[in-house]
Amino acid sequence: MVLSFSDLMNKLKKKTFEPVYFLHGEESYFIDVVCDYIEDHLLSDSEKAFNFSLFYGKDSDHRMVTDTSRKYPMMSEKQLVILKEAQDMRTLKDIQAYIESPTPSTVLVIAYKNGKLNMNTSLGKVLKDKAVVLESKPLYDNQVGPWIEEYLSGLQRKIDYESASMIAANIGSDLQKIVNELDKLLLNVPQGQIISKGDIEKHIGISREFNVFELQKALAVKDVLLSNKIVSYFSDSGKNQNIPVISSVFSFFSKVYKYQFVAHLPEKEQLEALDLKNNYFLRDYKLAASKFNQAKLVSIFHHLKEADLHSKGVNYQATSKPNDDILRQLVWQILH
Numbered sequence: 631m632v633l634s635f636s637d638l639m640n641k642l643k644k645k646t647f648e649p650v651y652f653l654h655g656e657e658s659y660f661i662d663v664v665c666d667y668i669e670d671h672l673l674s675d676s677e678k679a680f681n682f683s684l685f686y687g688k689d690s691d692h693r694m695v696t697d698t699s700r701k702y703p704m705m706s707e708k709q710l711v712i713l714k715e716a717q718d719m720r721t722l723k724d725i726q727a728y729i730e731s732p733t734p735s736t737v738l739v740i741a742y743k744n745g746k747l748n749m750n751t752s753l754g755k756v757l758k759d760k761a762v763v764l765e766s767k768p769l770y771d772n773q774v775g776p777w778i779e780e781y782l783s784g785l786q787r788k789i790d791y792e793s794a795s796m797i798a799a800n801i802g803s804d805l806q807k808i809v810n811e812l813d814k815l816l817l818n819v820p821q822g823q824i825i826s827k828g829d830i831e832k833h834i835g836i837s838r839e840f841n842v843f844e845l846q847k848a849l850a851v852k853d854v855l856l857s858n859k860i861v862s863y864f865s866d867s868g869k870n871q872n873i874p875v876i877s878s879v880f881s882f883f884s885k886v887y888k889y890q891f892v893a894h895l896p897e898k899e900q901l902e903a904l905d906l907k908n909n910y911f912l913r914d915y916k917l918a919a920s921k922f923n924q925a926k927l928v929s930i931f932h933h934l935k936e937a938d939l940h941s942k943g944v945n946y947q948a949t950s951k952p953n954d955d956i957l958r959q960l961v962w963q964i965l966h
Contacts, residue, residue, distance in 0.1 A: 632763045635660045642667055647708070649732035652757045654716075654742035655766030659805035661741050664764060665712060668739055672710050681709035687719035696728040699736045709736050716742040726753045729760050769805070771881040772905055774798035778808065782825070787816060789825040791910055792843075796827060797834070799842040802874040837863065842875050846882040850918035854965050861957045872941035872956055879960075880934045882918075887927045889915040933963040 633641070642664070651668070653661040673681055681703045685695050695713050703709040716722055725740075732738065746765060748754055757763055769777055775795040782789050801808050811834045818833045819825050827838045838844075840863035848856040864871050885904055892903040893916070901909060922930070937960040 631761070632758060632765065635664075635764060635766065638664060638762065638764055639667070642671070645671075647672060647737050648762045649734060649736060649738065650729055650757075650761035651737070651739045651764070652742065652747075652761045653740065653764045653766060654745070654747050655764070656745060657766040657768045657805060658743050659809070660764065660766040661743060662806070665714070665739055665741055668737065669710065669712065672708060672737055673706060677703075677706040677708075678710075680704040681706045683709070683711045685711070685713045687713065687715040687717060687722070691719065692721040692724040692728075695738070696725060699728060699738050700733050701736075702733075703735055707735065710739070711736060712739045712741070714741045716740045717744060717747075723751070723753050726756050729753070729756050732760070769803050771798070771803060771877065772885075774803050774808070776907060777805070778812070781809070782812065785816065787819075787821070787825065790827075791908065793825055793827050793830055795911075796830060796836060796841060796843045799846070799878045800836045800874065802877060840864070842871075842878045845875070846879060847914060849879065849882070849961070849964055850886075850914045850921070852921055852965050854961075857961045857965065858958065861961055864957060873938065875957060876934055876938050876941060876960070879964075880931070880938075882914075883922075883927060883930050883934070885911075885915050886918040886922060887924070887931075889919045890924060890927075893919060930964050933960055 647668070651664070653664055655661065669682070683698045685698075690713070695711065699711045701709065713719070722742075728738075747757075749758055749763075775791070775798040778794040778797055779789060779791070782794075797808065797811065801811060814833050815825055815829055819829050830836050831838045840860045845857060845860045848860060864875065888904055889900065889912075892900050895903070897909060897912070900912065901907075904912075904915070906912065937956050940956050
């Protein structure tokens with residue numbers, strides 16, 4: 631049975647536990663959340679002493695996991711077995727026999743990170759039929775801001791839309807990294823206070839004036855001076871921010887490109903086409919669409935791809951300031 635993250639968590643919160651869970655995919659955060667929740671809620675602390683076993687794929691084989699899983703719990707209704715880093719277990723495919731007939735009193739959680747298992751294999755087919763399967767997918771860039779709002783809402787905290795988008799644009803889609811930064815905010819911003827751009831600058835270190843979010847706005851109006859000031863700020867920070875900056879700028883101009891095809895439609899339909907929750911950024915896309923024609927946008931996408939490759943060391947001779955050079959050249963290519 632394949633479930634989404636939200637559906638799986640709803641079942642777990644209702645204390646509905648199944649014999650086998652298989653968690654795989656490229657986004658580690660959701661896998662960790664499910665593992666931690668089951669570990670924290672299936673057994674009491676006293677029950678864990680005799681009924682909780684943790685294995686790592688690199689240091690174990692299928693026999694160790696299945697032999698333990700076939701045991702019966704001691705002074706408890708359930709026992710918990712967690713296999714982490716399952717992608718590193720050489721004999722993982724041999725766990726299939728247990729999956730086909732699991733022990734009802736055991737909850738086996740298999741965490742397979744950094745990629746997907748081929749679900750068309752014999753093991754994959756058995757997992758889909760006999761286990762609860764979660765495919766943990768990375769969020770798209772336009773989903774990160776709303777996810778931040780939803781995450782904080784679940785903790786009874788609030789953040790304004792622009793501030794959430796600012797975090798998303800500057801940190802990227804690494805959810806664990808985002809959560810770590812949000813935890814800093816929660817420790818420092820009083821309960822009941824809406825998290826603002828000022829809080830983000832003070833506690834996370836993202837400048838209100840010089841960040842990816844503001845770079846997109848400057849590029850949208852072809853402000854050469856401000857665009858280069860922001861790039862220089864990135865360089866002076868000592869952090870190589872090429873890849874997240876390029877990814878964010880690509881996402882922005884992708885929206886601008888799409889907007890040109892729906893500009894004639896009513897605003898509601900424009901928002902749906904661009905997958906936007908509200909019209910907050912619509913003005914920026916509209917403004918940029920009036921300044922960059924489709925031919926120029928295609929050229930910009932080419933330059934963005936080239937800059938991305940250069941940032942990864944492909945066909946590029948790094949200088950003493952590679953961050954500054956690549957981004958400054960990219961800004962020049964976009965604005966000229």
